[in-house]
Amino acid sequence: MSLFQKLIHIDRRIIFILIFFGTAVPLLLVLNLPVEVTKNVKNVYKMVEETPEGSPVIISFDYDPSTKPEIQPMAVAIIQQSLRNKLKLICIALWPMGVQLCNEAFEQVLPLFPEVKYGIDYVNLGYKAGGMVTINHMAKDLPSTFPTDAGGIPIDEFPIMKGINNFSKIGFVVGLSAGDPGLKQWVMVVHDAYGRPVAGGSTAVQVPYLLPYVNEQQQLTGLVGGLKGAAEYEKLINQPGFATKGMDAQSVAHLIIILLIVIGNVGFFITKRTK
Amino acid sequence: MKIFYLFFIYFFICAYCLLAQEISFTAEDNPNDDGTGIILMWKIEEENVEKIIIERSSDGTNFIEIANPMISDEQYLDVQDIKPNIKYFYQLNLYNRNGEEIISPLQTTVFAKAEWFNSNRYPLFLMTVLLAFAIIYYIVSARKGKHLFIRRISGLETIEEAVGRATELGKPLLFVPGILDLDDMQTLAGLNILSHLAQKVAQYESTLYVPVCRSMVLSTAKEIVKESYLKAGRPDAFNPDSVFYLTDDQFGYVAGVDGIIMREKPAANFYLGAFYAESLILAETGFESGAIQIAGTAMPSQIPFFVAACDYTLIGEELFAASAYLSNEPAQLGSLKGQDVGKAIIIITFLAGIVLEMFGIHFLKEFFTMH
Amino acid sequence: MRRQIPLFITFFIGTIILVSEFIPHKPFGNISTTLGGWFLIISGFAIILGQLNLFKVNLTKISRKAPNWQYYIISLVCFLIMLVCGILWGTLRQPGLLYNSEGLVAFFGLKPFDYIFKYLFENLSATMFSLLAFFMASASYRAFRARNAESTLLLVAAVLVMLGRTTIGSTLTGWIPDSLTYLHLPNIANFIMEYLNTAGQRAIMICAGLGVIGSSLRIILGIERSYLGGR
Numbered sequence: 001m002s003l004f005q006k007l008i009h010i011d012r013r014i015i016f017i018l019i020f021f022g023t024a025v026p027l028l029l030v031l032n033l034p035v036e037v038t039k040n041v042k043n044v045y046k047m048v049e050e051t052p053e054g055s056p057v058i059i060s061f062d063y064d065p066s067t068k069p070e071i072q073p074m075a076v077a078i079i080q081q082s083l084r085n086k087l088k089l090i091c092i093a094l095w096p097m098g099v100q101l102c103n104e105a106f107e108q109v110l111p112l113f114p115e116v117k118y119g120i121d122y123v124n125l126g127y128k129a130g131g132m133v134t135i136n137h138m139a140k141d142l143p144s145t146f147p148t149d150a151g152g153i154p155i156d157e158f159p160i161m162k163g164i165n166n167f168s169k170i171g172f173v174v175g176l177s178a179g180d181p182g183l184k185q186w187v188m189v190v191h192d193a194y195g196r197p198v199a200g201g202s203t204a205v206q207v208p209y210l211l212p213y214v215n216e217q218q219q220l221t222g223l224v225g226g227l228k229g230a231a232e233y234e235k236l237i238n239q240p241g242f243a244t245k246g247m248d249a250q251s252v253a254h255l256i257i258i259l260l261i262v263i264g265n266v267g268f269f270i271t272k273r274t275k
Numbered sequence: 276m277k278i279f280y281l282f283f284i285y286f287f288i289c290a291y292c293l294l295a296q297e298i299s300f301t302a303e304d305n306p307n308d309d310g311t312g313i314i315l316m317w318k319i320e321e322e323n324v325e326k327i328i329i330e331r332s333s334d335g336t337n338f339i340e341i342a343n344p345m346i347s348d349e350q351y352l353d354v355q356d357i358k359p360n361i362k363y364f365y366q367l368n369l370y371n372r373n374g375e376e377i378i379s380p381l382q383t384t385v386f387a388k389a390e391w392f393n394s395n396r397y398p399l400f401l402m403t404v405l406l407a408f409a410i411i412y413y414i415v416s417a418r419k420g421k422h423l424f425i426r427r428i429s430g431l432e433t434i435e436e437a438v439g440r441a442t443e444l445g446k447p448l449l450f451v452p453g454i455l456d457l458d459d460m461q462t463l464a465g466l467n468i469l470s471h472l473a474q475k476v477a478q479y480e481s482t483l484y485v486p487v488c489r490s491m492v493l494s495t496a497k498e499i500v501k502e503s504y505l506k507a508g509r510p511d512a513f514n515p516d517s518v519f520y521l522t523d524d525q526f527g528y529v530a531g532v533d534g535i536i537m538r539e540k541p542a543a544n545f546y547l548g549a550f551y552a553e554s555l556i557l558a559e560t561g562f563e564s565g566a567i568q569i570a571g572t573a574m575p576s577q578i579p580f581f582v583a584a585c586d587y588t589l590i591g592e593e594l595f596a597a598s599a600y601l602s603n604e605p606a607q608l609g610s611l612k613g614q615d616v617g618k619a620i621i622i623i624t625f626l627a628g629i630v631l632e633m634f635g636i637h638f639l640k641e642f643f644t645m646h
Numbered sequence: 647m648r649r650q651i652p653l654f655i656t657f658f659i660g661t662i663i664l665v666s667e668f669i670p671h672k673p674f675g676n677i678s679t680t681l682g683g684w685f686l687i688i689s690g691f692a693i694i695l696g697q698l699n700l701f702k703v704n705l706t707k708i709s710r711k712a713p714n715w716q717y718y719i720i721s722l723v724c725f726l727i728m729l730v731c732g733i734l735w736g737t738l739r740q741p742g743l744l745y746n747s748e749g750l751v752a753f754f755g756l757k758p759f760d761y762i763f764k765y766l767f768e769n770l771s772a773t774m775f776s777l778l779a780f781f782m783a784s785a786s787y788r789a790f791r792a793r794n795a796e797s798t799l800l801l802v803a804a805v806l807v808m809l810g811r812t813t814i815g816s817t818l819t820g821w822i823p824d825s826l827t828y829l830h831l832p833n834i835a836n837f838i839m840e841y842l843n844t845a846g847q848r849a850i851m852i853c854a855g856l857g858v859i860g861s862s863l864r865i866i867l868g869i870e871r872s873y874l875g876g877r
Contacts, residue, residue: 010787012563012784015780015783015784015787016780016783016784018783019779019780019783020780023779031813033812033813033814033816033817034813034816034817034820035813035816036815036816036820036830036832038832038833038836039836040836052347064525064771065767065768065769065771065772066525066526066552066771066772066774066775067552067775068768068772069772097768100738100764129686130682130683130686132682133679133682133683133686136679137679140311140354141354141355162343163342163343163344165342165354165355166352166354168344168348168350168351168352169344169345169348178551178552179551179552180455180551203552204811205551205552205576205577205778206576207576207839208575208576208839208843208844208847209574209575209576209847211839211840211843211844211847212844212847212848212851214840217644226811228811228812231813247812247813248813250811250812251812251813251814251815252814253779253783254808254809254811254812254814255812255814256783257782257783257786257787257808258805258808258809260783260786260787261786261787261790261801261804261805264787264788264790264791265790265791265792265801268791268792268793269792307670308670308675309670309671309672309675309676310671310672359672389670389671389672389675390670390671391669391670391671392668392669393667393668393669393670396667396668399667399668400668403664403859406856406859407859407863410859410860410863411863411867414867414869456689458685460858460861460862463861463865463873464857464861466872466873467870467872467873468872470872470873471872489689489692489696490689490692490693490694490695490696490697490699491688491689491692493692493695493696493699494692494695495873498874499872499873499874502874516702516703516706519699519700519703520695520696520697520699520700520703521700522700523693523696524771525771526770526771526774526775527770527771527774529774530770530774534717538713538714552775552778555778555781555782555785556774556777556778556781558785559781559784559785560781573850573851573854573857573858575847575850575851575854576847578850580782580785582789583785583786583788583789584781584785584788584789590850591850591851591853591854591857592853592854592856592857592860593857594854594857595854595857595858595860595861596857596860598861598870598872599860599864599870602872604869606869607864607869607870610860610863610864610869611860613860614856614857614859614860617856617859617860618852618853618856621852621856
């Protein structure tokens with residue numbers, strides 16, 4: 001096999017090793033490359049900024065630990081911005097493991113907001129199975145859908161839940177979603193049926209699937225996509241965090257993939273010509 | 276007399292103030308529902324009002340508090356235990372900063388009404404009727420013997436070749452029906468193809484593995500494979516353990532299926548159903564094992580991964596058409612033709628919409644985006 | 647008769663669900679929610695069926711000493727450990743048979759089930775998902791070859807999007823003045839994703855939607871019977 005033929009058939013183990021070092025090294029040595037904010041992310045930021053102080057909003061944790069590295073930084077950034085703007089956060093989960101991830105996000109943010117109190121400024125209502133059925137039920141009667149919070153305390157005991165019976169008072173819904181049930185279901189019920197603003201964050205793989213909902217009807221007000229979107233959000237709120245750090249690793253990995261594609265194509269062209 | 280004049284002046288001033296303040300409170304039936312919702316609307320342009328409370332009664336005397344919305348909300352949807360055709364009395368109480376009632380409560384009454392047709396769904400209804408008509412028309416004409424041309428779908432033509440190859444090599448075949456439950460149409464479409472595949476496997480006396488990640492899919496898939504073996508005249512060859520449950524967890528399931536691919540080295544892998552991030556992990560592992568791979572999904576974000584790593588990919592509608600295509604029954608093929616007519620209707624509507632919008636006529640857009 | 651009853655149920659329920667989309671009046675209004683609830687209940691019970699099948703299949707393979715039978719022992723042991731931990735000591739907010747077992751919580755910091763979940767399961771899940779990065783690299787290397795005009799277009803678009811989605815993209819084109827902001831790589835990537843890609847995605851979604859309608863009608867009308875195990 002000639003050198004150029006070898007370039008077409010690089011052993012995938014070599015590719016794996018390159019990707020491994022390409023992601024591991026930048027995580028250890030921070031490069032701090034600049035992040036440029038894009039329109040869809042800015043729209044989510046603007047929506048949170050323009051929501052009046054004191055408005056109750058819903059954040060839905062519809063993902064699990066496997067997608068935590070991509071979505072958790074968005075959750076942390078959006079919670080930070082919302083608390084800074086004195087919004088009241090009602091958190092729920094359509095995925096069972098979302099409850100724990102919600103707690104972890106608040107554990108990370110709360111030290112920055114010592115005045116924020118559970119039950120007054122935010123609440124974690126926990127997980128409910130059923131996806132779209134649950135969201136529909138919330139639209140009819142939220143207290144009976146979530147009679148208690150994640151810890152089993154009746155929601156009547158929380159001032160934040162007073163007068164919240166459905167989506168009519170909700171400022172916006174942010175769905176952090178890694179699949180179904182997730183952002184699509186929130187759009188179909190909360191925006192399409194009840195006309196409340198919905199925005200969200202998703203894994204990069206899910207972005208093409210959700211982008212058609214970012215349209216003129218504003219089914220989705222905005223979309224934070226993948227680690228890059230999370231890094232952009234961190235830049236907008238001036239709090240560089242895990243996503244900004246992770247972007248270096250992602251950038252180098254992308255660069256390696258591009259180089260591999262170029263190498264493969266060079267080999268392909270030269271082999272084709274010699275034939 | 277003096278007191279009378281003073282009272283008259285006071286009354287006049289109060290009435291004037293009330294009129295000047297423009298305070299209104301109205302209630303109306305929430306349209307297009309089953310009579311379980313009432314919309315309450317208010318307009319308060321009075322600076323002294325700091326808080327409002329809405330109360331409800333079904334007899335006009337005993338009022339109970341139902342909500343204390345923000346004044347700026349200007350409307351509230353009451354869906355708490357509302358029943359159709361009952362008269363409801365509502366009153367709006369206005370309070371100042373000190374919690375004192377400013378004026379006597381504003382009252383209104385309303386009946387909730389259950390509708391027989393959701394007028395917001397006219398566009399959907401129209402499209403459904405048109406599509407159903409087109410599909411049924413072609414089913415009927417196909418049954419009458421009209422010849423219908425259906426284009427070749429390479430992925431499906433390869434099924435028999437894949438089963439033959441597996442038999443020659445003495446290797447099994449693997450069928451993955453996606454990771455969603457039976458309530459997803461893609462899973463059903465995948466299972467429909469499984470039925471055809473299992474019959475071929477039974478005819479060729481090959482081996483088939485069907486690992487599933489949902490219990491409901493397990494029982495259905497098992498029944499399908501069993502019936503297919505029966506249809507192929509080989510009920511004795513059916514192995515109930517060939518259809519088995521792994522786990523509901525997405526990545527646990529992927530790990531399990533990848534393990535099967537690497538250990539058993541199937542000659543052909545079929546990934547037909549709903550897939551998420553696991554699509555590429557499965558397809559790349561299958562590629563490494565050297566199997567023929569046929570995939571199909573309607574998940575737009577996963578299609579590129581399957582295209583990159585599999586030999587054949589059924590894109591979107593092809594997955595749903597597969598069973599009809601494989602069955603070769605005129606009635607089923609007719610329904611595919613009906614779908615094509617549906618496509619034509621949609622394309623014409625799009626073009627008409629674009630042209631109308633360019634000329635500033637918005638009725639078509641408004642009709643299709645009403646909610 | 648064995649066929650007729652399921653076909654009739656399918657037709658009846660399918661028609662009711664279809665009609666309930668347009669009629670909010672009782673009894674149609676809530677019927678799809680109610681049936682959705684029934685589905686959840688049935689799938690809840692069906693989980694037991696799945697667990698029993700898992701147990702049976704693994705046990706059979708071990709008893710027959712099927713190839714690689716040792717792996718099946720590991721599966722069963724893991725399954726039993728989680729089951730026993732859950733039943734005896736419960737989970738974060740659910741007490742088990744031995745109630746809250748403070749001693750164990752003091753030792754592990756969490757209940758055994760939660761401990762295994764947090765420190766083993768979560769990491770294993772994330773590891774499986776991370777494999778995607780490696781597979782994506784190898785698949786892209788193979789797939790993106792400029793074989794013809796179409797694949798060259800695909801290749802160019804892929805490179806632009808990949809660069810635009812990184813900080814390197816921003817660095818490479820950051821010097822371009824603001825008046826030419828559309829030439830910034832992140833904006834080019836966004837343009838490709840929002841217009842070209844979304845148009846394609848929409849086409850696929852609309853056609854898939856038509857496919858769903860066609861399949862549903864075939865099933866409701868009893869023309870498609872493969873899901874019952876034959877034609």
